[in-house]
Amino acid sequence: MASTPAIEVHDLRKAYGEVEAVRGVEFTVARGEIYGLLGPNGAGKTSIVEILEGYRERSSGTVSVLGHDPGERPIELRRRVGIVLQSSGIYSQVRVAEVLRHFARFYPHPRAVDEVVELVGLGDKRDERARRLSGGQRRRLDLALALIGDPELIFLDEPTTGFDPAARRTAWDTIRTLRDLGKTVLLTTHYLDEAQELADRVAIIKGGKILAEGSPAQLGVGGSSRYRVAYLDGGEPVVEQTEDPTALLHELTSAALARGERLEGLSVTRPSLEEVYLELTADG
């Protein structure tokens, strides 16, 4: 049981009228993995996640979340997942610990309220009313509400959008502790550094399709096989791209030696995840 994947998605499609937002997506998320769906706004990330959460019906394809079909909205599944939506409200008059206590009763084996409050860093706000929390604190309450049922799988849809850099770092630390707790996390983000920092594996999505998938390191290095070789030719910068830098370097250096010159400004670089991402998601 524990070895079956947390999420399996096969040929998933979703159309809104004429518009096909998700066009044949496949991926698998292993238990205990942090999996990132990375892509620009409107790429189809939220459509995919909301199908997995049971909010939307898919047009076709098969989907399995913890062994269940989320389209049937089984209560057993909702007991085992935690959801942080892109934006969702809470009763403005409710207090932090109070609403956590209330939500805890929906679940068979909830975590202790105090523990969750500490985990998300709201320890000094436990008696504060929701409407008095700052935007970042409310987002942490969202996370706390998703964690209170001690879920195996947590959906985080754009968890740090609108955060200042310090708040993002703090949120990342919290998400990393989820990994340490053995949770599976499906994360969507349009921040590249967030995917790179947190995700074990990343799928780059655009136009409802997965363009590339792999660990951030693999995507940066192996995802694109091209190396970039740059040097100065008579003071003018030259950049060449190659799949085999060995041969190109040999050619360049031999030619330079034959001319009795030095190859000024020589560098060999591999594309970063950022470059792969920008290249894949560029328009046109």
Place this chain on the structure above:
Amino acid sequence: MADSLVLLWRQYRFERRLFWRNPTAAFFNFLLPLIFLALFGAIVSGHRHELTIIVPGIAGMSVMSTTFTAMAYNLTFLREQGVLKRMRGTPLPSGVYLGGLALHAVTNAAIQLVIVILAGRLVFGLGWPADGAELVAFGVLGVVCFSSLGVALSHLIPNFEAAPAIVNAVFVPVILISGVFFDAKNVPSFLRDIAQALPLVHLVNGLSGGLVAHHGGLSQHLTALLVLGLWTAGGVIVAVRGFSWEARRD
């Protein structure tokens, strides 16, 4: 089943607690029918016949405002804020959550009815309710009918800013033609015909039978029961079929 009832009770208590935590809103919620009673009571003071029209009229209006208006506002707000969507993602059964909201509204309706009855007795010297069974029957049917219509109306409200305008565009004309503030018999016939097709006039008549006049019990109100029943059925169908957990994106 027992589990669901426990959850329903907790959800109901949660709604009540948060309602009272905003005391200003709660206070004015219950003050409104009293203001109407005081104003119209002063206008018609001493005329017992008019009072026997005003008191059941305000009772009917209170039922409509605490259920129809409140449910339409509340659901539009919760939907737009994303609270409905959040609740939908938890293991709390949807019916339990919405049941808690409805019971909360019904409680406010009951409190307002009690306030209106007490004010009628203590301030205006009307008698205690003449027919308890009729009062309860119409009270229950009224809250169910107007709650379902409030939920149904919330589907037509595109966003919370539009809610007061849309809800009042229904609420105000309906209370004006339904004999809340004057005898419905004095209304021009075409308006009376419209009012007769709507539920509020029948609720007011039914409550009037329960509160002041002995018309001979529920059997005298078969048409009223039928009209309220039909609106309830229609309201429930639209409320359930059209229910949306998320705000429309535009």
